[in-house]
Amino acid sequence: MKHSFIDEYSGLDSFVHRLDPRTKLLCSLAFILAVVLTPAGTWKVYVVYLLIMMGLIWLSHLPLKYVLKRSLVIFPFVIMIAIFMPFFKQGQVAASYDIGAWHIAITYEGLAVLVNVVVKSWLCILCLIVLSSSTKFEELLHGMYRLRVPQVFVQITSFMYRYMFVLADQAMRMQMARDSRNYGLNRSNIFKTMGNMIGMLFIRSYERAERIYAAMLSRGYNGEIIVVNQLRFRLPDAYFALTLSLLLVCPAILWW
Amino acid sequence: MLPDKAVEISGLSYIYPDGQCGLKDIDLTIFCRESVALIGPNGAGKSTLLLHLNGILRGNSAIRVQGLPVEDKNIREIRKKVGMVFQDPEDQLFSLNVFEDVAFGPVNMGFPEEEVDRRVKQALQKVGMRGYEKRSSHHLSIGEKKRIAIATVLSLDPEILALDEPTSSLDPRGKWALTELLRSLPVTKIIATHDLDLVGCLCERIVILDEGKIVADGKAEQILGDKELLKMHGLARDTAAVGI
Numbered sequence: 183m184k185h186s187f188i189d190e191y192s193g194l195d196s197f198v199h200r201l202d203p204r205t206k207l208l209c210s211l212a213f214i215l216a217v218v219l220t221p222a223g224t225w226k227v228y229v230v231y232l233l234i235m236m237g238l239i240w241l242s243h244l245p246l247k248y249v250l251k252r253s254l255v256i257f258p259f260v261i262m263i264a265i266f267m268p269f270f271k272q273g274q275v276a277a278s279y280d281i282g283a284w285h286i287a288i289t290y291e292g293l294a295v296l297v298n299v300v301v302k303s304w305l306c307i308l309c310l311i312v313l314s315s316s317t318k319f320e321e322l323l324h325g326m327y328r329l330r331v332p333q334v335f336v337q338i339t340s341f342m343y344r345y346m347f348v349l350a351d352q353a354m355r356m357q358m359a360r361d362s363r364n365y366g367l368n369r370s371n372i373f374k375t376m377g378n379m380i381g382m383l384f385i386r387s388y389e390r391a392e393r394i395y396a397a398m399l400s401r402g403y404n405g406e407i408i409v410v411n412q413l414r415f416r417l418p419d420a421y422f423a424l425t426l427s428l429l430l431v432c433p434a435i436l437w438w
Numbered sequence: 439m440l441p442d443k444a445v446e447i448s449g450l451s452y453i454y455p456d457g458q459c460g461l462k463d464i465d466l467t468i469f470c471r472e473s474v475a476l477i478g479p480n481g482a483g484k485s486t487l488l489l490h491l492n493g494i495l496r497g498n499s500a501i502r503v504q505g506l507p508v509e510d511k512n513i514r515e516i517r518k519k520v521g522m523v524f525q526d527p528e529d530q531l532f533s534l535n536v537f538e539d540v541a542f543g544p545v546n547m548g549f550p551e552e553e554v555d556r557r558v559k560q561a562l563q564k565v566g567m568r569g570y571e572k573r574s575s576h577h578l579s580i581g582e583k584k585r586i587a588i589a590t591v592l593s594l595d596p597e598i599l600a601l602d603e604p605t606s607s608l609d610p611r612g613k614w615a616l617t618e619l620l621r622s623l624p625v626t627k628i629i630a631t632h633d634l635d636l637v638g639c640l641c642e643r644i645v646i647l648d649e650g651k652i653v654a655d656g657k658a659e660q661i662l663g664d665k666e667l668l669k670m671h672g673l674a675r676d677t678a679a680v681g682i
Binding site: 319320323340341343344345347348390393394396397398399400401402403404408409 | 492494514518522526528529530533535543545547574576590591
């Protein structure tokens with residue numbers, strides 16, 4: 183079955199795509215740190231960050247529409263966490279309501295916090311989208327491995343990426359088999375069927391894990407995955423990292 | 439002159455963790471460069487027997503692979519000698535791209551980078567899959583996956599190939615192509631299958647396994663010609679049983 187990729191545009195060729203994944207990982211980390219550490223309300227700085235991101239999107243030849251669409255994913259999570267901010271933050275009241283015995287007030291300070299959180303997380307997700315769309319997933323993992331991210335983490339991520347689609351296929355086939363037998367006509371057993379399917383999927387994954395482990399042992403696995411190093415830092419990596427750091431430091435000096 | 443023994447199994451029994459009996463008293467000797475088919479109905483213990491050959495499962499008995507007992511201290515050497523190809527290539531191809539999968543064995547054996555590279559190229563060449571290095575396994579066809587799965591063990595230059603259902607879920611063209619590929623590999627082959635077409639054109643010797651026991655062992659033509667025997671173990675169409 184056909185699935186969309188996480189790293190859909192990673193096959194493109196551009197300056198950003200050709201950078202070493204380690205450079206991209208570290209630069210992304212630096213960017214996110216800078217965004218997170220920027221004091222709330224310094225809007226001019228946010229504009230600079232946004233311009234940096236736009237520049238990167240342009241440099242990496244990613245379709246802007248695709249990036250913006252992908253970036254929408256973050257909003258439900260952020261809103262869920264930050265939606266109550268305006269109600270609890272003390273300060274100048276923007277609007278207040280009385281619902282029965284409750285008195286609810288929205289403050290300007292609270293709204294500012296909400297907007298800050300939303301903007302910051304949006305900038306971060308833009309950065310991550312550019313990272314993941316300009317780097318093949320396996321290169322990203324190589325980079326993490328070379329940057330000494332704990333092996334367990336890299337391996338789990340690698341297996342997740344490899345078997346996510348296998349699992350999705352399996353789930354889809356089970357769903358089709360279920361629907362072919364007039365599932366849903368009897369409302370009372372929906373949850374039971376769903377529970378069974380989830381359980382079944384778990385058992386199958388567990389058994390598959392055992393077979394994979396056997397296949398790994400058969401080829402001499404002894405607890406450590408060794409990756410052949412195919413990564414090289416080159417001159418453009420240095421230019422890129424230097425330019426980005428300067429851009430990130432600039433606003434701090436100018437406006438702080 | 440008697441050829442060297444590739445695999446020697448004596449008195450092997452195995453009981454599954456849930457108490458069910460897997461293998462009973464298996465005695466089997468396989469000689470170098472022999473192609474042996476391990477046939478039998480589903481659940482006869484074919485895969486279980488294969489998993490003993492490189493020590494993934496340990497029964498009660500002495501198994502020797504080219505004279506080396508299957509024990510912890512030899513396990514590295516034995517896993518290099520015995521190339522195990524699993525039934526579902528999805529289990530065997532666990533890396534993110536073809537290169538990494540084929541390189542997995544050689545890298546674990548500690549070969550230097552150039553040697554790993556050379557072995558990967560050679561293995562992919564042998565299965566006719568050069569140029570697939572950067573592809574991700576998930577997006578290959580089942581026939582391609584099976585070939586790559588075989589390449590992942592060929593990269594270790596095994597002397598014995600143990601294959602579990604190599605032709606299952608292949609279309610006829612894929613099946614015959616794979617058969618030719620296997621025929622071209624000059625190593626000892628132990629093939630668990632119930633694909634009698636494959637057996638007929640690839641194997642000179644057949645071992646029938648049923649309910650964990652060896653019930654027949656002989657020349658391929660002789661056993662394939664014995665319809666009664668095949669019927670008895672559910673390997674040929676039993677007209678009496680279906681009432682025709």
